[in-house]
Amino acid sequence: MTDFEDLPEHLPLFPLGGAILLPGEILPLNVFEPRYLNMLDDVRHGDGHVGIIQCRSGRNPEKPELAPIGGAGRLKQWQETDDGRYLITLVGVSRFRLCQEIEVGKPYRVGAADYSGFADDLLPRQVPSVDRDRLLGLLQAWFEAEQLAADWRTLRDAPLPVLVDQLAMSAPFASADRQALLEAQDTTARLDLMQDLLAARIAGNAGGSMQ
Secondary structure, three states, X not given: OOOHHHOOOEEEEEEEXXXXXXXXXXXXXXXXXXXXXXXXXXXXXXXXXXXXXXXXXXXXXXXXXXXXXXXXXXXXXXXXXXXXXXXXXXXXXXXXXEEEEEOOOOOOEEEEEEOHHHHHHHOOOOOOOOOHHHHHHHHHHHHHHHOOOOOHHHHHHOOHHHHHHHHHHHOOOOHHHHHHHHHOOOHHHHHHHHHHHHHHHHHHHHOOOXX
């Protein structure tokens, strides 16, 4: 099992808007910017870890402000395309708090990462004792309002912790909501927040409230 000693103190950062990586989940990426191609070359020949962290719009699009918490991922698959892009897959290991950025003379950004507040990320995910049908009902109402399609059989059959984390990563939540889901203490807290977000979104669409 991975422990914090296996994770780098100085973590190469891949800032993305609207993307998070949770422990145990998979994030595929299509990488084409030269600085991040350079970063992945270094990662492949180094300890194999990348920090996925949300960026925020600001005055400097080349160096946007970063969220305080991100997700460290281990490079699982890597493929170079004929036109020089990298198709990679990261598997989430642990969340981290960005303490400060480190100047290392690279074209990409590197941060000092603190994993100490996320010890539970290295443990098996706990199954919340909740009404699964309520979550599915909220999801169905939201998807119908947004005219989104879903494989409901897969959603019903997926283990609840996996379902919650995959929805946090892939469902069309706003960036701020997605960051809040990333920062939730555990699966139960993430599920509670997700249901609140869904209920508020549905109520807003309907002009009323939903319990």
